[in-house]
Amino acid sequence: MVLDSQDTSASNLNVTSTFVDRQQWLETQLQLLRNSLRQGQQSLADWNRGQMAVSAVPGAGKSHSLSVAAAIAIAKNQLHSRKQLVIVTYTRSAAANIKSKIRDRLKELKLPPGGFVVHTLHGLALQIANSQKELSGLNLDNVTIMVPTVGHRIIRSAVDRWIAKNPRHYQVLIEGVQFDGEETEKLRRQSVLRTEILPSLTNIAVREAKSSGLLPEDLWEWSKTATDSYQVLAIAAGLYQQYQELMRSRDFVDYDDMILAALRVLDYQPMRVLWQNQVFAVFEDEAQDSSPLQEKLISILAENAFPTSAPNLVRVGDPNQAINSTFTPANPIYFNWFCNDCEQQGNLATMNQAGRSSKIIIDAANFVLHWVNQQTLEKHKTSPVEEVALPFRSQNICLVDSDDPQPEANPHPEGKGLEIKIPDDVYHTVELIEQRAIALLQANPHRSIAILVRENRQGRFIAEKLAHLPKENSIKVYEVGESERYSQIPQEILTLLQFLDRPHSPDNLKSALEVLTQRGLIPAQDLNALATYPEQFLYPSPLQEEQKPSVLQARRYCCNLLRARLELPHYQLIPFLGMTLKYTGGELATVQKLSEKVNLQIAHHSSLKSTIEALEEIVISEKFEGVEEDTGDRYTRNGQITIITMHKAKGLDWDYVFLPFLHDDVLPGELWVPVAARFIGYFTLAEVARAQIRTLMHHKLLLENNKAVANTIPNPVEAWTEAERLKQAEEFRLLYVAMTRAKRLLWISAADLGPFRWSIFRGDRPSKMQKKKPCPALPALIKQFPQCLV
Numbered sequence: 001m002v003l004d005s006q007d008t009s010a011s012n013l014n015v016t017s018t019f020v021d022r023q024q025w026l027e028t029q030l031q032l033l034r035n036s037l038r039q040g041q042q043s044l045a046d047w048n049r050g051q052m053a054v055s056a057v058p059g060a061g062k063s064h065s066l067s068v069a070a071a072i073a074i075a076k077n078q079l080h081s082r083k084q085l086v087i088v089t090y091t092r093s094a095a096a097n098i099k100s101k102i103r104d105r106l107k108e109l110k111l112p113p114g115g116f117v118v119h120t121l122h123g124l125a126l127q128i129a130n131s132q133k134e135l136s137g138l139n140l141d142n143v144t145i146m147v148p149t150v151g152h153r154i155i156r157s158a159v160d161r162w163i164a165k166n167p168r169h170y171q172v173l174i175e176g177v178q179f180d181g182e183e184t185e186k187l188r189r190q191s192v193l194r195t196e197i198l199p200s201l202t203n204i205a206v207r208e209a210k211s212s213g214l215l216p217e218d219l220w221e222w223s224k225t226a227t228d229s230y231q232v233l234a235i236a237a238g239l240y241q242q243y244q245e246l247m248r249s250r251d252f253v254d255y256d257d258m259i260l261a262a263l264r265v266l267d268y269q270p271m272r273v274l275w276q277n278q279v280f281a282v283f284e285d286e287a288q289d290s291s292p293l294q295e296k297l298i299s300i301l302a303e304n305a306f307p308t309s310a311p312n313l314v315r316v317g318d319p320n321q322a323i324n325s326t327f328t329p330a331n332p333i334y335f336n337w338f339c340n341d342c343e344q345q346g347n348l349a350t351m352n353q354a355g356r357s358s359k360i361i362i363d364a365a366n367f368v369l370h371w372v373n374q375q376t377l378e379k380h381k382t383s384p385v386e387e388v389a390l391p392f393r394s395q396n397i398c399l400v401d402s403d404d405p406q407p408e409a410n411p412h413p414e415g416k417g418l419e420i421k422i423p424d425d426v427y428h429t430v431e432l433i434e435q436r437a438i439a440l441l442q443a444n445p446h447r448s449i450a451i452l453v454r455e456n457r458q459g460r461f462i463a464e465k466l467a468h469l470p471k472e473n474s475i476k477v478y479e480v481g482e483s484e485r486y487s488q489i490p491q492e493i494l495t496l497l498q499f500l501d502r503p504h505s506p507d508n509l510k511s512a513l514e515v516l517t518q519r520g521l522i523p524a525q526d527l528n529a530l531a532t533y534p535e536q537f538l539y540p541s542p543l544q545e546e547q548k549p550s551v552l553q554a555r556r557y558c559c560n561l562l563r564a565r566l567e568l569p570h571y572q573l574i575p576f577l578g579m580t581l582k583y584t585g586g587e588l589a590t591v592q593k594l595s596e597k598v599n600l601q602i603a604h605h606s607s608l609k610s611t612i613e614a615l616e617e618i619v620i621s622e623k624f625e626g627v628e629e630d631t632g633d634r635y636t637r638n639g640q641i642t643i644i645t646m647h648k649a650k651g652l653d654w655d656y657v658f659l660p661f662l663h664d665d666v667l668p669g670e671l672w673v674p675v676a677a678r679f680i681g682y683f684t685l686a687e688v689a690r691a692q693i694r695t696l697m698h699h700k701l702l703l704e705n706n707k708a709v710a711n712t713i714p715n716p717v718e719a720w721t722e723a724e725r726l727k728q729a730e731e732f733r734l735l736y737v738a739m740t741r742a743k744r745l746l747w748i749s750a751a752d753l754g755p756f757r758w759s760i761f762r763g764d765r766p767s768k769m770q771k772k773k774p775c776p777a778l779p780a781l782i783k784q785f786p787q788c789l790v
């Protein structure tokens with residue numbers, strides 16, 4: 001059918017007016033969406049070009065506003081699959097969460113669910129590296145991704161190779177601060193260096209240097225100006241070099257290699273332009289946790305292909321929630337610098353209103369933040385204020401306005417909202433928690449409870465004491481550390497099998513004894529003394545001194561293991577070891593699954609050696625998952641008591657939060673050197689290397705930004721003091737993160753009596769307890785909120 005000209009223009013008019021209506025409708029919706037945000041959040045939604053930093057407080061709605069801002073940017077700039085907004089975050093669950101939020105927003109705007117991608121940083125790096133395998137040198141068909149740990153074969157081999165190549169340097173370490181040449185002591189020191197000090201130095205120095213984009217050569221260069229007698233940086237450089245060579249020769253890559261591979265692709269200009277043309281902007285969440293290498297990757301992607309202006313880069317984070325910097329290379333200093341730079345350019349936004357918690361909980365968290373900063377200033381009274389590195393960015397959490405859109409924002413507190421207790425001992429603590437938790441859930445079965453602990457061993461203790469609740473009170477207790485322990489199982493079994501294979505190796509014996517100690521099967525003792533001469537330990541002659549009861553117990557365990565090796569067929573060894581290690585429930589199911597998997601793999605060439613090889617493969621590639629019940633938001637389920645570490649609790653919240661065992665020896669605690677390693681001095685080489693690399697890296701970055709610095713390497717004692725300062729600052733930030741997880745009730749306590757060390761405490765046996773000092777923030781809180789001491 002042919003339309004006459006009048007019809008055509010009418011229909012064109014119709015189309016045009018529909019288009020205009022639709023545009024107007026969209027504009028209105030976008031405006032409404034923007035107005036649904038709080039003031040600080042709106043700056044994020046108003047961003048349209050260039051760099052921007054957003055410093056937010058806990059519960060400010062970072063992911064909420066990031067998803068709204070993303071939807072607005074996608075709609076306004078009509079983004080599509082060839083011009084996308086890239087959102088990066090750190091965990092897969094956070095990525096999935098933001099993705100679904102953005103999709104929901106786009107659906108409300110009647111827009112297709114495209115124009116954006118959400119990646120974890122490593123996922124993004126992998127995608128870029130995979131797009132050009134020749135340039136990146138990373139072919140996932142050939143390589144194995146692995147996460148090196150101190151006990152890992154690669155790290156141990158790097159140490160052995162370094163020792164073989166540097167006998168004189170090794171001798172300097174053996175002699176330590178003082179040495180009389182005695183043979184047994186020499187063997188003991190060798191064992192400590194080979195199995196503890198140098199593996200830990202390798203692990204930390206390699207990760208720190210690599211994630212800062214440094215090569216072994218950079219460390220060599222820097223080490224030339226160092227004056228310490230051990231030459232820690234030179235050792236670190238040598239170990240790093242050995243590690244790299246071993247990784248390459250075995251086709252292994254670590255997570256930093258993935259980012260380096262992506263950067264190699266982006267180094268090549270045509271590829272860089274190709275990628276940059278596809279990226280409209282990069283939004284980063286949890287920016288306080290970035291390493292310099294990660295920051296470099298997203299900054300390059302966010303640049304315009306033909307740069308005339310600043311990169312389109314928005315980084316959202318909370319420097320006060322940086323709690324990974326003492327065990328990963330993440331360091332909040334970089335995000336703080338980014339915030340300061342943006343502030344100077346007028347591009348810093350602050351999100352300081354939060355609706356998560358009751359007022360009293362917010363007051364308590366703000367109080368701790370300022371109190372800790374104040375204490376730090378007082379400790380460094382003689383230094384100029386601007387030179388004191390404070391643990392916290394001075395940022396108050398504020399309540400939301402009365403017309404805030406968040407349902408039940410700043411809810412009414414439960415009871416006093418903040419309850420502080422000083423129980424008699426750790427058993428009494430759990431009894432008090434139990435009583436309070438039962439009463440709370442009886443009154444409000446649809447609310448959630450968490451007990452946040454500093455270390456898994458504390459969680460285990462509480463879980464054991466609350467084990468009767470499901471049966472007697474129909475309250476589910478979910479211990480998060482339990483499933484994590486499953487991932488240790490292959491390594492523990494492997495360690496014992498390696499001992500069975502070569503029982504006369506001091507390393508194998510020591511590792512096996514470590515596993516037995518960690519599982520609480522033998523008493524903690526100086527394992528180096530037992531492992532130095534395996535034969536004397538396992539088969540003492542009548543001429544030898546009688547073994548102490550703790551040594552006897554360890555020997556009995558080891559000899560039983562060796563007997564089993566002779567008596568059992570090797571395919572039964574894994575389940576037997578599972579029983580020996582006293583695994584229970586889910587752990588035993590996991591061992592069974594592991595055993596089946598290994599036996600299937602070695603069906604045609606079954607032997608102890610092949611069992612070990614198959615297990616090594618599983619441990620290296622992390623391809624084995626424990627027997628888990630289910631996934632999803634199982635940590636925050638209503639009506640359940642979740643026991644979880646403070647670290648894992650980040651990003652989550654519960655109605656009622658219990659923080660037991662807030663003792664001074666852990667919070668803030670002190671850096672500690674194992675007695676066996678003190679012949680080196682009162683510091684650890686790993687921490688010294690970390691502090692030295694960090695200082696030099698900071699100098700390097702400051703120089704690149706034309707800022708003046710004195711380029712000196714801290715000596716070991718200075719580096720150790722700096723490491724301690726960082727650790728204590730981080731512990732206080734961890735406390736702050738833990739406190740801000742609570743919505744309606746924050747229950748905190750420090751018992752009068754507790755175990756000397758949790759790692760060796762067995763809650764099911766009578767053990768002596770010690771008088772404990774509370775975390776220093778606790779008396780300060782009691783003074784500030786006396787009505788809350790219950």
Ligand SMILES: Nc1ncnc2c1ncn2[C@@H]1O[C@H](COP(=O)(O)OP(=O)(O)OP(=O)(O)O)[C@@H](O)[C@H]1O
Pocket residue numbers: 036037038041056057058059060061062063064065318321355356405406407650651652740
């Ligand atoms: N403008 C808003 N309107 C409605 N709800 C909001 C708004 N801003 C935040 N919220 C709600 O506040 C809660 C906290 O938000 P979110 O979990 O994103 O905070 P966060 O900043 O990531 O917290 P934390 O850093 O402490 O983990 C969420 O339930 C979110 O939906």
